[in-house]
Amino acid sequence: MxxxxxxxxxxxxxxxxxxxxxxxxxxxxxxxxxxxxxxxxxxxxxxxxxxxxxxxxxxxxxxxxxxxxxxxxxxxxxxxxxxxxxxxxxxxxxxxxxxxxxxxxxxxxxxxxxxxxxxxxxxxxxxxxxxxxxxxxxxxxxxxxxxxxxxxxxxxxxxxxxxxxxxxxxxxxxxxxxxxxxxxxxxxxxxxxxxxxxxxxxxxxxxxxxxxxxxxxxxxVGEYQAVPDVPRRTLVLGGARSGKSAEAERRLATFPDVLYVATGGTREGDAEWAERVALHRERRPSGWRTVETCDLVPLLAAAGPGADPGTGRPADAAPLLIDCLALWLTHAMDEVGAWDDEAWEAGGRRALRERTDALVAAVRAAHRPVVAVSNEVGSGVVPATAAGRRFRDELGRLNAAFGAECEQVLLVVAGQTLALRG
The missing domain is CATH 3.60.15.10 (Ribonuclease Z/Hydroxyacylglutathione hydrolase-like)
Incomplete structure (x- = not known):
């Protein structure tokens, strides 16, 4: 036809x-x-x-x-x-x-x-x-x-x-x-x-x-068309309220059974945070599933529903949306004591590096589609504390390492999306 x-x-x-x-x-x-x-x-x-x-x-x-x-x-x-x-x-x-x-x-x-x-x-x-x-x-x-x-x-x-x-x-x-x-x-x-x-x-x-x-x-009908392949791994960067989360969600809106991974968790007694979380949930498609966790490596390793158990490489494996890496890093730094100078030098630096290396290795090996969100920080203002500067530096390193394993990297500024790769 x-x-x-x-x-x-x-x-x-x-x-x-x-x-x-x-x-x-x-x-x-x-x-x-x-x-x-x-x-x-x-x-x-x-x-x-x-x-x-x-x-x-x-x-x-x-x-x-x-x-x-x-x-x-x-x-x-x-x-x-x-x-x-x-x-x-x-x-x-x-x-x-x-x-x-x-x-x-x-x-x-x-x-x-x-x-x-x-x-x-x-x-x-x-x-x-x-x-x-x-x-x-x-x-x-x-x-x-x-x-x-x-x-x-x-x-x-x-x-x-x-x-x-x-x-x-x-x-x-x-x-x-x-x-x-x-x-x-x-x-x-x-x-x-x-x-x-x-x-x-x-x-x-x-x-x-x-x-x-x-x-x-x-x-x-039936003639081959060179439609760009949907990237298997995408990193979406942006500042606060830039539209980065909406962009990430939009990239998976046409796919079923998406697993939304919220790394922020819950915060007891924080009504403003609860309102933020509720607004995020309301705008997601009803067919998406949500899990609140910072244990990302097992999720990246899983193939998702419908996957070939031998290869883990089916086209219909459930996509993963991670929002966001900055909150994952905050949790990791909490657990290794990275905010304290003595704990940082006594082993916190090494422990954090092991965790980030494991995360980067997991996204490199991932077979399911992955879209991850992260904050782009450190463009001008220098934090006043050593702990703040440490977080800024570690997030910059994590973004660079994670992005190096992605086919597509996007930067969202004032609601406008710029393709840095792919």
Missing amino acids: ELTLLGTGAPQGLPRPGCPCAACATAVGGEARAATAVLIDGALLIDLTPGPAFAAARAGQSLAGVRQVLLSHPHDGPAMEVPAGLPTPGRVADGRELALLGGHRVRAIAVDIPGTGYEVGGVDGQRLLYLPPGAAPAGLGNGNGGGYEGMGGSGPYDLVLLDVLGRPDALARLRASGAVDAATDVVGVHIDHTVPPGPELHRRLAAAGARTVPDGGTVV
Whole structure:
């Protein structure tokens, strides 16, 4: 099957009419996107973009051969333009299947918002899934597999088009059910102004194992695409309230069964700390598990659910998110007495080095995906105490050693992410 994306934007397009935001201001030229519409083999059109005939002409296509027009979501605003000669657009009832003259088969998929998803099968047996903006398939949990029964049997789709950035949990559910695997081509559509266009857009999609194409682009189902591999190990650095934790969580939002490791623990009688912890928990996906511990080495060594016990190297091993290394180091320094000058010189330095070396060795040997957060300190202010300077120096060494074992290192400044490696 060959798909032409007549539009790839949100229903209001990008930039949104009259919107003064920075993302809309920079969505010009090739970064401007009309409402998402997909033309399949010149015969099936899913959704309508403004001026569909002109959009098709710009893409070198014609709508003359379209035999079916399907809508996936309610179209608010002005009446849709339906070029003369096109069939009347319609929706299909959930679960119903259509057989088209060209050999395509279409099945309506229930979603969790008003609208309809569509599974399309080609004559060669290839299958794709198209979801409306802001939607996830209904009835799929966040659990540990279970298989997804689609038209033509279970197994992963060849291509999925969905709102990756607006509904990352939808992709996580599809992965958990087996409907998406490492070979599935995931294309982000319904792109809105919530993410700046350009490098930041492509970086966030790549972190999810997805890509996008410009309006008018063509996608051949089953054709190999050089989508960047999701890094197995990532270190996210940043200062206080820089957005580093949110960035780390965003990198794993499209994956199921993430194990969130909180190294801060609990603090008796500290209401402000309890509030911080509660806010962190609330923004995490409901399907994630949380453990509060500083014993990181065994977790890094574990392969995670679904792993091959012989190699520990499966693609579906549960990812690990560690937040954060600075609190882990604080705990380690507490245990070895590193805050006291005499204890530090009497063996604390050596004991701490052994612990950090073991942690670095564990991340080097880790087979499961790992995203770790750490503070970037010591950029200017020199601590007033020897203990404070000791912590600053040791954290700098730990960040450098841990980062050296990661395929990707990111620095978050004022909510903006800079790739230092990868």
